[in-house]
Amino acid sequence: MKAVAIDLGGSHAGIAIVEDRAILTSEHISLASEEGLKPALPKIQSVINGLLNNLAIKTSECAGLAIGFCGMVDGECSKVISTNGKYEDALSIDLAAWSMAEFGLPLAIENDARLALMGEWYAGAARGYEDVVMITLGTGIGGAVLIGGKPFRTKQPQAGCLGGHISVRSSGPACSCGAYGCMESEAAGWSLPLIVKNWPGVSQSKLASIPSVNFRSVFELAEEGDQIALDIRNHCLQVWAAGTIGLIHAYGPECVVFGGGVMQSADVILPFVRDYVKQHVWQPVGTTEIVAAALGNDAGLLGSVPLILAKMHSTQ
């Protein structure tokens, strides 16, 4: 099955023509989400037409158009319902009508984290599993959950997507979400500089002289034997591992997939999390594999075919 795939991020879009588990061709463009989605649509349309032309594929050969959106989505109704400041006009744009009018294709739209997990499940690290939790370690900590091979849903669209906002230290500092000591405020890209700044004795570490600390610097200095960097790294590892146990206890998944830029240090992160979980999880029946995401930025694009298939199935 061929499909048109759009992965709509806050500052860029990945656009592709996909066939089953392969990206036939793709292009990435910069977009200014603060200017809204309306001015972006003609640009996206032009890229799609160019990609189709290059491959000599007609839109009629495609089963649908899939969008991964960086906000909350009602997948059943194909509507954006909360934008979190990005493409705010998307709430009032009828994307299904746009897709049908411009390409003659039915639309399937989903939250970008959920779509990335569908991609990993269909074509990547979570192939063969039905119950999967994904944790994306980046500037924030993203989450998504599949149960029985379908995105976990309740009436509230955020369900399953707030795995980074389960408190691992409820007496800790405030998180951006309003709660305290979430996995995200304890160990993510945006909170790391604050953690480093307030770490006892940090002035004795090389970290103190780095203008903008990130996980790469922490992991590198830890590797070099900088004790403070090692302590901070271990703190973060422990937060991610304890948070993983919380998610395993909450959802009982067969597999947890770790993605995101911080996974450049997968060689340190995965063995630690696996060991910690093995020692401390309560799992009388079953086990949970802990693996690295396999598809990187292509995950959302490769989630398109299963998303369209699910949509076709649900409307039959």
Add this chain to the structure above:
Amino acid sequence: MKAVAIDLGGSHAGIAIVEDRAILTSEHISLASEEGLKPALPKIQSVINGLLNNLAIKTSECAGLAIGFCGMVDGECSKVISTNGKYEDALSIDLAAWSMAEFGLPLAIENDARLALMGEWYAGAARGYEDVVMITLGTGIGGAVLIGGKPFRTKQPQAGCLGGHISVRSSGPACSCGAYGCMESEAAGWSLPLIVKNWPGVSQSKLASIPSVNFRSVFELAEEGDQIALDIRNHCLQVWAAGTIGLIHAYGPECVVFGGGVMQSADVILPFVRDYVKQHVWQPVGTTEIVAAALGNDAGLLGSVPLILAKMHSTQ
């Protein structure tokens, strides 16, 4: 619809004849779970026959026999799969065959916490909601989750039932489950005496002179103005509230039902948890009602009819 209902706890069983949302008659008997289920079955059978005789109801008028079991259950296959030391022989007893042979009734069996939530959903505090989390504050902290009006399930039977074992303080002391700083080890019946014993300055509190501290004593002394009791009470309230936010973030429920013996202090617990959640939850779409369980020990018995209905529906 009439049904035979058995709520099988570690030291007792509640046995009832139910009709839709009402218990027609019931009896409670003591059982020794450490002796196994086999010697208990004739006693249970005798009570059921007595109850049916008293009401002049024939088994043929009942749609099925439902069991809530204090362990892990594969509801689809009607089998006990993990006993946690109670009724260990249940793993090898064919309860469906027993129910059919003795009463001519099809069996529906479920974990007791899940069945209690089904009862609250069908006939109690969670009526009208489809997505519900239940938290039972007692010796331990139990949990169960309904999504779309059905028990939340994955391939791992513990899914949704470990809400008390999501860490709220991952640097805290070990929990009975193997993890650290779970809601249960931070604020439940079994952990409370330890928390009190180690509380700084506890010797200045009346709590120090109480031989076996429980939540009743903590709440009573807090009410009398004992500062240490007040601090410990507030610690527990904060743990339950932070844990509730974690569960709301995990499952996106419309309703959280609090049950269990500790809810004798519902007048203090519910307002605190509601306020804390209102202030600190991240819920861009929807809200979550926080309510007290309404059915007490009858919840599991009243979960029988919806359990049997679900079973009939799934095997049609």
